[in-house]
Amino acid sequence: MNAKAPINNRPEIPVREPGLRPSAEVPRHFHGGDPFLSAFFAALSSVFPDGERFFIDSVRHYRKELRDPELIRQVRAFIGQEAHHGREHETFNEWLEEKGYPMAPVISQVRQGLEAARENLSPRHQLAMTISLEHFTAIMANRFLQDPQLSRQLHPEIRELFLWHAVEETEHKAVAYDVYEAVEGDYWTRVLVMLEITVFFWMHMMQITWDFLKHEGNAGILRMARGLGWLWVRPGPLRKLLPEYLAWFMPGFHPWQQDNRELIEPLQRRMAEWELPARGEAAD
Numbered sequence: 001m002n003a004k005a006p007i008n009n010r011p012e013i014p015v016r017e018p019g020l021r022p023s024a025e026v027p028r029h030f031h032g033g034d035p036f037l038s039a040f041f042a043a044l045s046s047v048f049p050d051g052e053r054f055f056i057d058s059v060r061h062y063r064k065e066l067r068d069p070e071l072i073r074q075v076r077a078f079i080g081q082e083a084h085h086g087r088e089h090e091t092f093n094e095w096l097e098e099k100g101y102p103m104a105p106v107i108s109q110v111r112q113g114l115e116a117a118r119e120n121l122s123p124r125h126q127l128a129m130t131i132s133l134e135h136f137t138a139i140m141a142n143r144f145l146q147d148p149q150l151s152r153q154l155h156p157e158i159r160e161l162f163l164w165h166a167v168e169e170t171e172h173k174a175v176a177y178d179v180y181e182a183v184e185g186d187y188w189t190r191v192l193v194m195l196e197i198t199v200f201f202w203m204h205m206m207q208i209t210w211d212f213l214k215h216e217g218n219a220g221i222l223r224m225a226r227g228l229g230w231l232w233v234r235p236g237p238l239r240k241l242l243p244e245y246l247a248w249f250m251p252g253f254h255p256w257q258q259d260n261r262e263l264i265e266p267l268q269r270r271m272a273e274w275e276l277p278a279r280g281e282a283a284d
């Protein structure tokens with residue numbers, strides 16, 4: 001299969017509105033009582049709302065140049081899904097703030113960084129950032145859906161939020177990529193921007209996780225080393241992403257070369273009650 005493969009045969013991209021908000025009884029250390037892993041998941045959530053708005057705008061910039069009606073339909077659904085991710089994670093971030101995570105300064109820092117990217121980088125660079133980060137979310141979603149080590153210890157109310165997000169990141173994992181291929185498609189840009197994003201994203205994730213731990217008096221080299229060891233060495237769910245991450249650098253890469261529809265099908269059925277009616281008009 002190559003990047004220009006037809007996009008029939010892919011999962012539908014329904015827009016859902018789950019309306020999830022953890023109850024007050026859910027503990028602050030919602031990942032198995034572990035401060036590091038809870039801070040790491042809170043760090044992921046802190047970057048989602050502004051990150052997803054950035055994704056939407058970078059794709060929307062090109063919508064008038066698209067000719068394939070199926071891709072135009074998928075872009076509309078992608079925008080709908082990402083807009084709902086932003087809203088649900090804003091609600092979750094409010095809950096995290098109430099639990100004592102210092103979300104406001106982190107979110108404002110993320111916002112400023114993305115604002116600077118919008119002002120200073122070309123639309124092509126911004127779209128390449130989006131497809132790189134969408135590759136991260138797709139492979140992390142895949143790991144989350146198939147590896148109980150990541151999800152088992154999450155409090156069920158919070159697991160539900162991340163499961164829903166993982167299903168939708170899988171459903172729309174190729175949309176921004178197909179837009180990039182249709183309008184820009186430069187191999188070296190996507191490769192170089194992926195390298196830039198890899199350093200930038202993980203540095204920020206670790207910085208935010210550290211800030212959250214420090215705020216609650218739980219930061220320390222040992223705790224950080226143990227947490228990083230869990231993520232990267234044993235059991236190492238992030239290390240296991242490496243082959244999927246590296247696939248990006250193949251010239252003929254396409255997100256659906258990894259066909260993982262069977263992972264989401266039972267969840268799609270369970271989440272059908274959250275689906276909104278399909279919109280006929282452009283979501284712009």
Ligand SMILES: [Fe+2]
Nearest residue numbers: 052082085169
């Ligand atoms: Fe998302």
Ligand SMILES: [Fe+2]
Nearest residue numbers: 082134137169
């Ligand atoms: Fe996404």
